Amino acid sequence: MGEVETPLLGGTANRGLVVRVRDTVRRPLRAGSTATHAVLRYLEDVGFAGAPRFLDIDAQDREVLSYVPGETVTPPYPSWSMTDEALDSVAVLLRDYHQAVAGFPTADLTWNEPVPPPYIDGLISHNDPNLDNIVFRDGIAVALIDFDLAGPGSALWDVAAAIRLWAPLRPEDDIHDVRRGRVLSRLRRFADTYGLTEADRARLVAATADNHVWCMDYVRRGSETGHPWFHQRWTTGEAALTARTDAWFTRHSQNLQNALLS
Incomplete structure (x- = not known):
């Protein structure tokens, strides 16, 4: 009998294709997988514990990663995941990752999805610190997973991506949990x-708006090229939410900036 494969929840691009086999995770290879594996090896070499380890390629041409025990945040969001303590731990984990990956050489590698040039400063950013891409234990963020979109970027770009999703930065009527009304404080x-840094704080609001455009363009292109889960997501509300959020950023950019600098 073959090994038992247990599907893992979350995600869109690889939905239904990521499985757990004992203490490993099997995921589809992508064009940028060689670069991703190099990043994971580097993080292991420098002793960063907050990411899976790249182990092998299996007989089905899937990457084999170490399984990181814990919980990810998927709907309905558990109460512990919406606390300030959980938010703080995500910020600390992201900072620790940036410090660990800072020396990674970026030359001569192919990456999956380029970051806008103004947000590239030589750091390999994760680029997708979504709620279901962070592993928690006892309500504290301990690891980043799903490095498929990782590539040359910056700390600013990653912070923008994280806070856009974790605050979250979107119209209040589109927030349906306890974070509603707490966007500015979060x-x-x-x-x-x-x-x-002060320089990055001054750019953060613009970066979050640009990150939203970048991310939603990725979803839209996936939908248009026939990816079933991106198509479902885009055509069942994401397109309308994208338009509302773009307009919201325009209307509230000064309020967001004031919250950062007050």
Whole structure:
């Protein structure tokens, strides 16, 4: 009998294709997998515990990663995941990752999805610190997973991506959990806990708006090229939410900036 494969929940691009086999995770290879594996090897070499280890390629041409025990945040969101303590731990984990990956050489590698040039400064950013891409134990973030979109970027770009999703930065009517009404305070708290530089704080609001455009363009292109889960996501509300959020960023950019600098 073959090994038991247990599907893992979450994600869109690889939905239904990521499985656990004992203490490993099997995932589809992509064009940028060689670069991703190099990053994971580097993180292991420098002793960073907050990422899976790249182990092998299996007989089905899937990457084999170490399984990181814990919980990820998927709907319906558990109460512990919406706390300030959980938010703080995400900021700390992201900062620790940036410190660990800072020396990684980026030359001569192919990456999956380029970051806008103004947000590239030589750091390999994760680029997708979504709620279901962070592993928690006892309510504290301990690891980043799903490095498929990792590539040359910056700390600013990663912080923008994280706070856009974790605050979250979107119209209040589109927030349906306890974070509603706390967008500004969570934005400020994340930047403070991470220890964002003054220069990056001044650019963060624009970066979050640009990150939203970048991310939603990725979803839209996936939908248009026939990816079933991206198509479902885009055509069942994401397109309308994208338009509302773009307009929201335009209307509230000064309020967001004031919250960061007050």
